[in-house]
Amino acid sequence: MLISRTPFRIRFAGGGGLLLCFVERQNQDRAHQRLADLRERPFRLEPRAPRSSAWEGEARWLTRSWASTLTACGPCWMRVDPETVSRVVDLLWEAYRAGRRIFILGNGGSAATASHMMCDLAKGCAVEGKPLVKAMSLTDNTSLLTALGNDIGYEHVFTEQLKVFLEPGDVVVAITASGNSPNVLEAVRYAAEHGAATVGLIGFGGGRLKELVGADVTVASHNYGHVEDVHGVLGHLISQCLRVRIEAG
Numbered sequence: 001m002l003i004s005r006t007p008f009r010i011r012f013a014g015g016g017g018l019l020l021c022f023v024e025r026q027n028q029d030r031a032h033q034r035l036a037d038l039r040e041r042p043f044r045l046e047p048r049a050p051r052s053s054a055w056e057g058e059a060r061w062l063t064r065s066w067a068s069t070l071t072a073c074g075p076c077w078m079r080v081d082p083e084t085v086s087r088v089v090d091l092l093w094e095a096y097r098a099g100r101r102i103f104i105l106g107n108g109g110s111a112a113t114a115s116h117m118m119c120d121l122a123k124g125c126a127v128e129g130k131p132l133v134k135a136m137s138l139t140d141n142t143s144l145l146t147a148l149g150n151d152i153g154y155e156h157v158f159t160e161q162l163k164v165f166l167e168p169g170d171v172v173v174a175i176t177a178s179g180n181s182p183n184v185l186e187a188v189r190y191a192a193e194h195g196a197a198t199v200g201l202i203g204f205g206g207g208r209l210k211e212l213v214g215a216d217v218t219v220a221s222h223n224y225g226h227v228e229d230v231h232g233v234l235g236h237l238i239s240q241c242l243r244v245r246i247e248a249g
Contacts, residue, residue, distance in 0.1 A: 106174065109228045200218075
């Protein structure tokens with residue numbers, strides 16, 4: 001809501017909200033009086049302009065798309081094998097108990113999922129009196145990623161970071177819809193060759209990554225959006241399962 005300077009007309013009024021007024025000191029008494037008058041005055045409702053046919057068409061499309069997404073993602077989730085998820089949690093739990101680190105990587109939307117999962121592990125799994133989960137996303141340092149991509153090659157941006165930090169017993173979690181991203185495959189090969197456990201959150205049937213990792217959860221869909229949606233849910237589920245173990249242990 002806005003109260004104009006002259007002549008103190010109330011504009012843009014709505015119901016059930018908060019009225020915030022900015023009034024010069026010399027005009028505050030008049031403003032107080034006008035606001036007091038509101039208690040005695042009924043509001044007049046202006047009829048809303050009719051919506052355009054374009055808006056109505058978009059609304060119908062959004063409704064259909066929302067229903068389609070729910071219909072598609074439900075079966076994808078139901079086809080995830082709980083045993084594969086449990087195996088991933090086992091690997092993270094083993095690394096946690098040994099004081100090892102968990103590295104997470106991916107491209108595009110999967111890079112955002114990697115960053116989100118790292119937050120869930122490092123912050124969401126923090127239990128008072130217990131050691132913290134040593135999780136690190138290899139997708140977050142923009143300066144390093146662009147320097148490596150520009151000077152060495154984008155296919156090496158994750159491997160070069162692992163060369164700095166990776167130690168035997170660590171875990172590398174690779175998130176990818178296709179399972180065929182060259183920089184992801186190279187990083188997983190490097191990790192396995194240097195004594196790290198490897199995990200894949202994959203879609204599209206698993207791609208080449210499925211044969212390289214020690215444990216994987218593969219989403220049965222070839223739709224990027226649906227795969228990434230399920231990967232996001234998996235990140236929450238895995239981190240929450242790990243937290244339960246930390247609390248119990």
